[in-house]
Amino acid sequence: MDGPAIVTEDIARQFGDYWAVDGVDLTIAAGEIYGFLGPNGAGKSTLVRMLCTLLRPTRGRGFVAGHDVARHPELVRLQIGVALQDAALDDRQTGRELLDLQARLYGLRRDERLARVAQVLTLVDIGTAIDRQIHTYSGGMKRRLDLAAALIHDPQILFLDEPTTGLDPESRAAVWTEVRTLQRQRGTTIFLTTQYLEEADELADRVGIISAGHLVAEGTPDALKRTVGTDVIVATVSDIAPAALDALRAVAGIEDVICRRDELMVHTADGAAAMSPVALALHRSGAAVKSLTLRTPTLDDVFLQLTGSHLQGDTAPETSDGAHADGSDGPDPTALRGPQAVTATAPPGVAP
Numbered sequence: 638m639d640g641p642a643i644v645t646e647d648i649a650r651q652f653g654d655y656w657a658v659d660g661v662d663l664t665i666a667a668g669e670i671y672g673f674l675g676p677n678g679a680g681k682s683t684l685v686r687m688l689c690t691l692l693r694p695t696r697g698r699g700f701v702a703g704h705d706v707a708r709h710p711e712l713v714r715l716q717i718g719v720a721l722q723d724a725a726l727d728d729r730q731t732g733r734e735l736l737d738l739q740a741r742l743y744g745l746r747r748d749e750r751l752a753r754v755a756q757v758l759t760l761v762d763i764g765t766a767i768d769r770q771i772h773t774y775s776g777g778m779k780r781r782l783d784l785a786a787a788l789i790h791d792p793q794i795l796f797l798d799e800p801t802t803g804l805d806p807e808s809r810a811a812v813w814t815e816v817r818t819l820q821r822q823r824g825t826t827i828f829l830t831t832q833y834l835e836e837a838d839e840l841a842d843r844v845g846i847i848s849a850g851h852l853v854a855e856g857t858p859d860a861l862k863r864t865v866g867t868d869v870i871v872a873t874v875s876d877i878a879p880a881a882l883d884a885l886r887a888v889a890g891i892e893d894v895i896c897r898r899d900e901l902m903v904h905t906a907d908g909a910a911a912m913s914p915v916a917l918a919l920h921r922s923g924a925a926v927k928s929l930t931l932r933t934p935t936l937d938d939v940f941l942q943l944t945g946s947h948l949q950g951d952t953a954p955e956t957s958d959g960a961h962a963d964g965s966d967g968p969d970p971t972a973l974r975g976p977q978a979v980t981a982t983a984p985p986g987v988a989p
Contacts, residue, residue: 640703642667642794642826643688647697649850650683657683659850660697665828665843667793670820672841672858673830674936676948680850681830682722685798688828689719702793715743718787718795722802724779728772732763732782735771736789743790753789760822761785761815777808784815794826795819801836809836816840834936834948846940853943858936865934865942867892868908870915872901875925884922888914899927908933 643665650658658680665671675681686692688699690710699706702716726735733754740750758767761781766774774782780800787795797816801809817840819825831837837844838858846854846861854861874881877896885894885903890911895902905911908931919926940948 640667641665641700642669642702643671643828644700645684645688645697646699648684648687648694648699649696650680650687650692651695656695656850658687661847661850661852663845663852663855665826667826668820668824669842670816670827670829670840672837672844673828673847674832674834674837674844674940674948675830675847676832679847681832681847682798684847685719685721685796685828685830688713689717689796690714715790716793718790718792719798720780720783720787720796720800721798724783726771726779726783729770731770732767732774732785735782736767736786739786739789745790753791757785757788760788760818762811775808777804777811780804780808780812781815784812788819792825794828797827797829799830799832801831801833813840832948838936844936846936846943848940848944854939861936861939862934865938867904867906868911868934869932870903870905870908870911871928871930871932872903872915872919872924873899873927873929874901874919875899875927877901878922878924881919881922881924884918885915888918891915 641664643663645661645663647660647662648658649656649660661680661684663671673681673684683692687694688701688706690706690713693707701713704712704716706713730738736754736757737750740753745753761784763778763781763785766778771779771782784797784800800816801812804812813836816827816829820827829836829840841858843856844854844858844861845852854864856864877899881901882894882896885891885901888911890905890907891903892906893902893904895904903911903915912929912931916926916929919929937948940946
């Protein structure tokens with residue numbers, strides 16, 4: 638792919654009087670995993686649905702694989718795979734039947750369909766369950782099947798809208814593994830929305846943080862966390878003596894030591910490297926240490942610094958028609974998953 642995979646220019650979407658997305662500018666490189674992080678109602682799903690051509694922007698422009706999402710939605714749909722929050726799966730089909738159907742909707746011939754189904758099953762681990770009816774699948778298995786369906790036509794760009802919400806830790810880890818495999822083995826560009834801090838930290842090359850429809854920060858996870866400040870080593874002691882303070886301040890690399898009740902807050906650029914020298918200094922000073930812990934900045938610290946609130950625990954505001962402002966239950970064709978969205982605008986003359 639020549640040029641960026643995704644570009645937005647002042648893109649915005651209004652529901653009634655509410656701006657769910659209000660002027661977001663993004664440039665996402667081909668082959669990048671881009672994590673879009675924010676609480677419920679921040680605008681994550683609304684932006685995804687605009688980029689997937691399920692919602693038209695109220696203002697601004699979006700380009701996916703070089704195509705304008707409003708002017709040429711049919712060209713965009715042929716280049717993308719989409720797995721939304723709610724998997725639209727027919728429980729009466731087997732997994733293999735569902736994948737074959739998605740391939741037919743993209744116009745693949747029988748031999749191509751067989752080859753693509755076999756290929757995606759090497760990327761997404763479904764195992765022998767592929768020939769069972771979907772109603773027998775666990776939540777994690779359904780999510781992986783939905784991911785496989787989004788990949789059946791070998792898209793350049795994959796949109797994953799909170800792909801691990803509601804999954805147990807084992808299933809979540811399996812989805813993470815498959816996302817990494819797609820990027821490393823196939824160079825797929827992945828736009829991942831999430832409200833899980835560890836998911837964005839673990840998977841994303843870069844992270845964009847959205848709050849109330851606005852992009853408030855963007856960068857690599859490590860770079861964003863560095864904006865918050867230093868690591869903190871917290872020493873809980875029985876009695877804080879001047880000797881302990883002096884000993885800690887003499888340790889190389891310590892930037893500051895703050896006393897708070899029975900705690901000594903030791904600020905340093907590299908907490909892991911400073912743990913042993915700090916422990917040794919406290920021991921030599923005669924301080925009675927109850928506990929010694931290292932706290933490094935998190936993406937939630939970044940969000941708190943930027944917005945004044947924590948990332949998780951918020952709820953989505955509603956629009957005038959009762960839909961969530963993030964589009965999660967909004968008036969859009971949620972039945973149109975990535976592969977199915979193409980059927981209305983497939984190139985003329987392409988037969989299943």
